Amino acid sequence: MKITAIESFVLTVPTPKPMALNYAQQKLVVADISTDEGVTGLGYSLVFGGGGAEAVHAYLATRLAPALIGEDPLFVERLWERMFRTDMGMKKQGVAAYALSALDIGLWDIAGKVAGQPLYKLWGAVTDRIPAYGSGGWSKYSERELIAEAEKYAALGCKYYKMKIHHPDPRENAKRVAAVRRALGDRVRVMVDVNQRLDVLANIRQAQALEELDLVWYEEPVLADDIAACAEVARAIKIPVATGENNYTRFEFRELVERRAARVLMPDVCRANGFSETMRIGRHAAAHQIAVAPHVVHELSLQVVGALPNGFLVEFIDWTPPDLFEQMPECRDGCFRIPERPGHGMALARTAKEKYRSA
Numbered sequence: 001m002k003i004t005a006i007e008s009f010v011l012t013v014p015t016p017k018p019m020a021l022n023y024a025q026q027k028l029v030v031a032d033i034s035t036d037e038g039v040t041g042l043g044y045s046l047v048f049g050g051g052g053a054e055a056v057h058a059y060l061a062t063r064l065a066p067a068l069i070g071e072d073p074l075f076v077e078r079l080w081e082r083m084f085r086t087d088m089g090m091k092k093q094g095v096a097a098y099a100l101s102a103l104d105i106g107l108w109d110i111a112g113k114v115a116g117q118p119l120y121k122l123w124g125a126v127t128d129r130i131p132a133y134g135s136g137g138w139s140k141y142s143e144r145e146l147i148a149e150a151e152k153y154a155a156l157g158c159k160y161y162k163m164k165i166h167h168p169d170p171r172e173n174a175k176r177v178a179a180v181r182r183a184l185g186d187r188v189r190v191m192v193d194v195n196q197r198l199d200v201l202a203n204i205r206q207a208q209a210l211e212e213l214d215l216v217w218y219e220e221p222v223l224a225d226d227i228a229a230c231a232e233v234a235r236a237i238k239i240p241v242a243t244g245e246n247n248y249t250r251f252e253f254r255e256l257v258e259r260r261a262a263r264v265l266m267p268d269v270c271r272a273n274g275f276s277e278t279m280r281i282g283r284h285a286a287a288h289q290i291a292v293a294p295h296v297v298h299e300l301s302l303q304v305v306g307a308l309p310n311g312f313l314v315e316f317i318d319w320t321p322p323d324l325f326e327q328m329p330e331c332r333d334g335c336f337r338i339p340e341r342p343g344h345g346m347a348l349a350r351t352a353k354e355k356y357r358s359a
């Protein structure tokens with residue numbers, strides 16, 4: 001089998017309210033991989049909030065896609081290595097990693113379709129049903145909007161809800177978290193996300209203000225570049241630290257593990273160099289009894305969690321319009337059943353490209 005063409009483009013998709021208060025749109029960099037045997041693979045990277053998507057697309061189209069043309073798509077690991085080593089002066093982090101991820105995801109889609117299996121089964125399935133946490137709780141929400149969103153996810157059976165703690169005053173954040181806890185009661189446990197905004201001391205102070213609230217985790221306390229600081233926070237606070245959505249390779253995750261910087265790792269399949277590298281990260285974490293809860297794109301992350309003994313939760317942000325994908329997995333009783341369709345099981349809706357294409 002040979003790759004004959006890779007068509008790539010950017011989709012710009014508006015988000016619904018109230019998420020639109022913080023992020024008005026999302027962008028997907030899509031790679032449609034064609035082969036001489038008629039099998040096709042859909043790869044895409046969700047660029048959260050959209051910033052830099054056009055740069056991701058440019059790198060994918062001009063540097064990585066050409067390296068795959070004429071190659072056998074079933075040699076996924078070999079092609080991953082080839083892409084990772086393309087332009088050795090450009091580390092596969094940030095823009096370049098999003099581009100590599102989209103293509104790797106498309107290659108695995110082909111591998112699954114050829115095998116006639118969903119990816120989680122190809123990788124050795126652990127479970128076909130994955131619990132999800134409702135996620136959002138953005139900083140611009142009023143307390144009323146915050147509770148309404150948490151209630152919406154709880155009504156879908158989700159037993160966890162994640163919210164941002166972005167207010168400069170730690171007491172204000174604690175107040176918002178307490179309000180959600182009060183409204184939802186024992187039905188739902190809560191996790192909080194700092195999104196890299198604080199330094200070590202500010203995190204210690206913030207976490208102390210939240211200690212009594214029985215939180216599941218305390219996410220991305222410091223700049224993702226500073227793994228030493230993350231480890232310092234993890235040692236100093238009583239809430240388990242989760243991090244990893246802005247770490248890009250198994251080497252960075254190895255350091256997170258070695259420094260004991262987090263109890264939960266959250267690789268993003270669209271950032272951390274695709275399914276290939278995310279599975280390596282997940283298995284490395286398993287060897288250290290560390291849980292994995294991948295960042296966003298739950299429709300893809302389901303395959304990863306379903307194949308890992310240390311898989312924990314997928315992140316459910318309910319933002320996709322019904323005309324983006326053909327069949328979006330549905331949340332029932334707080335869980336997603338992994339699609340049994342071969343590959344990752346996702347396909348763009350018939351009119352999605354026409355409607356949302358921006359580049």
Ligand SMILES: [Mg+2]
Nearest residue numbers: 193219220245
């Ligand atoms: Mg986060």
